[in-house]
Amino acid sequence: MQLLLAPMEGLLDFALRDTLTRVGQGPGVAGAGAAQAHPSGVDRCVSEFIRITDTLLPARAFIRTMPELLTGGRTLAGVPVRGQLLGSDPTLLAENAARLAELGSHGVDLNFGCPAKVVNRHGGGSALLDDPELVHRIVAAVRRAVPPGVPVSAKMRLGFNDDYRAEDNALAIEAAGASEIVVHARTKAHGYRPPAYWERIADLRREVKLPLVANGEIWTVDDARRAQAASGCTSLMLGRGMVADPGLALAIRAAMAPADAPAAPWQGNAAGSAGIYKEKWHPALDCNNLFATESGVLEGRPGSATAFKGLLDTQLPPHVPWAELRPLLGSFWALVEQRVERRHRAGRLKQWLNLLRRRYPEAQAAFDELRTTNDAQHMEGWLAG
Numbered sequence: 379m380q381l382l383l384a385p386m387e388g389l390l391d392f393a394l395r396d397t398l399t400r401v402g403q404g405p406g407v408a409g410a411g412a413a414q415a416h417p418s419g420v421d422r423c424v425s426e427f428i429r430i431t432d433t434l435l436p437a438r439a440f441i442r443t444m445p446e447l448l449t450g451g452r453t454l455a456g457v458p459v460r461g462q463l464l465g466s467d468p469t470l471l472a473e474n475a476a477r478l479a480e481l482g483s484h485g486v487d488l489n490f491g492c493p494a495k496v497v498n499r500h501g502g503g504s505a506l507l508d509d510p511e512l513v514h515r516i517v518a519a520v521r522r523a524v525p526p527g528v529p530v531s532a533k534m535r536l537g538f539n540d541d542y543r544a545e546d547n548a549l550a551i552e553a554a555g556a557s558e559i560v561v562h563a564r565t566k567a568h569g570y571r572p573p574a575y576w577e578r579i580a581d582l583r584r585e586v587k588l589p590l591v592a593n594g595e596i597w598t599v600d601d602a603r604r605a606q607a608a609s610g611c612t613s614l615m616l617g618r619g620m621v622a623d624p625g626l627a628l629a630i631r632a633a634m635a636p637a638d639a640p641a642a643p644w645q646g647n648a649a650g651s652a653g654i655y656k657e658k659w660h661p662a663l664d665c666n667n668l669f670a671t672e673s674g675v676l677e678g679r680p681g682s683a684t685a686f687k688g689l690l691d692t693q694l695p696p697h698v699p700w701a702e703l704r705p706l707l708g709s710f711w712a713l714v715e716q717r718v719e720r721r722h723r724a725g726r727l728k729q730w731l732n733l734l735r736r737r738y739p740e741a742q743a744a745f746d747e748l749r750t751t752n753d754a755q756h757m758e759g760w761l762a763g
């Protein structure tokens with residue numbers, strides 16, 4: 379079983395990847411018995427998308443989204459990160475993939491799922507799913523451009539308006555030489571509305587031989603079990619569920635041990651020093667606009683009562699105690715301070731608290747206290763307290 383941390387532009391970025399892969403290093407964490415897995419339970423992260431439009435990007439553009447390239451392509455806690463590219467031009471994507479591989483990314487992932495209008499208008503993301511032949515050309519060009527030892531993977535939705543080309547797309551990706559497909563089990567038209575149609579992944583498994591990873595709506599250990607049963611996949615990608623409950627990967631491992639056999643011995647990242655992440659933050663696209671209406675994440679902005687309509691489940695105990703998590707909020711903030719413009723910092727912490735409050739009453743209290751502030755100093759005061 380592989381547990382992957384999902385790419386989430388504007389939410390699960392470098393700072394949160396770093397923080398979530400530090401989980402589980404303290405005492406008293408549920409699931410710590412999964413001895414050989416990385417302490418966080420996460421096998422691999424995928425960066426948020428790097429948009430390729432009309433040029434070969436300079437190294438600094440890749441490093442801006444994926445600072446882990448400066449530390450051997452791993453988070454400071456040692457989990458490998460795979461860079462994700464988004465675009466629609468096979469040649470340009472191939473050139474950029476070659477550069478990303480050269481910079482030390484643990485593979486290249488291709489985005490066939492982004493639902494953002496601005497991206498789809500330019501033929502990228504989930505819009506590509508209407509054209510399996512182009513999907514094939516993109517994957518094949520990227521596969522040819524990167525060294526044979528560098529894995530090329532794809533992340534797809536089931537389709538754009540409907541899912542009837544899902545099999546064709548999966549077959550196209552396989553025939554082009556990819557080594558894995560993560561399937562977010564919804565179409566673009568479904569947005570982020572539950573449910574996820576995990577059973578459609580089982581249909582794809584009947585058609586393709588390469589490893590598939592199930593993704594979408596895995597918030598609990600029970601969801602993980604049901605996703606595995608319905609899709610037939612052992613490997614899972616966790617997105618919002620892991621942001622809401624940073625111990626989720628560990629809990630899934632603990633629940634599924636001993637079937638879980640981790641692949642590699644884990645080491646911390648020797649190059650690790652948060653001090654090297656000084657580069658200025660320039661979001662490639664404003665994710666608040668990209669996902670605001672569909673994600674259910676950003677709807678919980680201050681003043682909005684609609685966050686996770688009917689989904690709050692604080693009655694479920696978190697897998698990492700608040701006392702363990704609290705210092706991680708501090709290290710998250712330290713990274714945000716280094717990389718995010720001051721005026722955007724408060725929003726970053728509130729976004730995380732917004733999801734954490736699904737599990738932690740303490741996060742709910744913090745969210746209530748901080749929801750109306752956009753002042754980084756106020757946040758600092760709360761964190762210091």
Ligand SMILES: Cc1cc2nc3c(=O)[nH]c(=O)nc-3n(C[C@H](O)[C@H](O)[C@H](O)COP(=O)(O)O)c2cc1C
Nearest residue numbers: 384385386387426427562594595616617618669673
């Ligand atoms: C705010 C946000 C940003 C996202 N950004 C990306 C992205 O950059 N690349 C990508 O392939 N998927 C992206 N996704 C989709 C997630 O990776 C994932 O497929 C989706 O959230 C479903 O998984 P979950 O239910 O576990 O969150 C994003 C989702 C959200 C909510």
